[in-house]
Amino acid sequence: MTLEELESVLPNGFHDARLARLTLDYLERTATLHMQLFVGTPESEDPEEYKAAIVRLAGLCFFSIDLPDPHEQFVPDGSPISISGYSEDSTGLLKPNESIAQINDLIKNCPLGASSYRFYSHDWNSFIHVGYADASLEWNPASGN
Numbered sequence: 001m002t003l004e005e006l007e008s009v010l011p012n013g014f015h016d017a018r019l020a021r022l023t024l025d026y027l028e029r030t031a032t033l034h035m036q037l038f039v040g041t042p043e044s045e046d047p048e049e050y051k052a053a054i055v056r057l058a059g060l061c062f063f064s065i066d067l068p069d070p071h072e073q074f075v076p077d078g079s080p081i082s083i084s085g086y087s088e089d090s091t092g093l094l095k096p097n098e099s100i101a102q103i104n105d106l107i108k109n110c111p112l113g114a115s116s117y118r119f120y121s122h123d124w125n126s127f128i129h130v131g132y133a134d135a136s137l138e139w140n141p142a143s144g145n
Contacts, residue, residue, distance in 0.1 A: 001134060001135050001136060002115045002117070002135055003055075003057075003085060003115070003117040003130075003132075003135045004087055004115075004117065005135075006055070006135055006136075006137050007085055010037060010039070010137075011038075011039050011040070011041050012037075012038045012039065012040075012041075013085060014035075014037070014083065014084055014085025014119065015038060015084050015085070016038040016082065016084060017035050017036065017037050017038060017082075017083050017084065017085065017119075018035060018036040018050065018079075018080035018081065018082055018083070019033060019034075019035055019080055019081045019083050019119070019121075020034045020035065020036060020080040021033075021034035022034070024060070024063055025060075026060070029058070029059055029060040029061075030056065030057060030058055030060055031056070031057040031060050031063055031130065031132070032054060032055070032056050032057075033054070033055040033056075033057075034052070034053075034054055034140070035052070035053050035054070035055055035080075036050040036051070036052055036053075036080060037050060037051055037052075037053050038050055039051045051139060052139070052140040052141070053137055053138065053139050053140055054137070054138050054140050055135065055136070055137050056135070056136045056137075056138075057130060057132040057134070057135050058132065058133055058134040058135075058136075059111065059114065059132055059133020059134055060130070060131070060132050060133075061106070061107075061109075061110035061111070061114050061131035061132060061133075062106055062110075062129070062130065062131040063128070063129075063130050063131075064128070064129045064130075065126075065128050066124075066126035066127045066128070066129075067126060068121070068123075068124035068125065068126050069124060069125035069126060071125075072123065072124055072125045073123070074123060074124045081121055081123050081124070082121070082122040082123050083119040083120060083121050083122065083128070084119065084120050084122070085117060085118070085119050085120075086117070086118050086119075086120060087117065087118075088100060088103050088116040088117060088118050088129070099127075099129070103116050103129060103131075106131055107131055110131050110133075111133060113133060114131055114132065114133050115131070115132060115133070115135075116129065116130065116131045116132075117129075117130050117132075117135075118130070
């Protein structure tokens with residue numbers, strides 16, 4: 001499954017998600033993102049509801065975090081990082097992908113069937129880019145995050 005496919009089954013996709021913890025395992029080629037996903041809708045009992053989830057990426061090719069904008073308050077303060085997800089080739093966004101040519105070159109070097117995706121960090125005014133083979137999501141009832 002791709003992150004775009006996961007995004008399509010979530011009430012708000014990865015819009016206004018919160019990244020609480022990130023683990024990269026280069027030996028196993030995995031990334032684990034502990035997130036709080038915005039699941040509230042206008043029709044919900046709680047329109048502002050967030051739910052803890054774990055997003056796992058297998059077949060990790062690359063995981064790149066752009067430098068924060070020096071004009072933003074980017075130093076972590078013990079709270080999750082506010083992010084939103086976008087396809088790498090999205091057009092017409094507030095901040096179009098200026099790196100798409102480089103991302104496409106990277107994906108060519110990844111195993112066949114690899115996908116790429118990006119998360120925009122509102123706190124850093126920069127992107128996290130990932131190349132991976134498969135994505136999965138599980139709800140995390142044990143977490144208060």
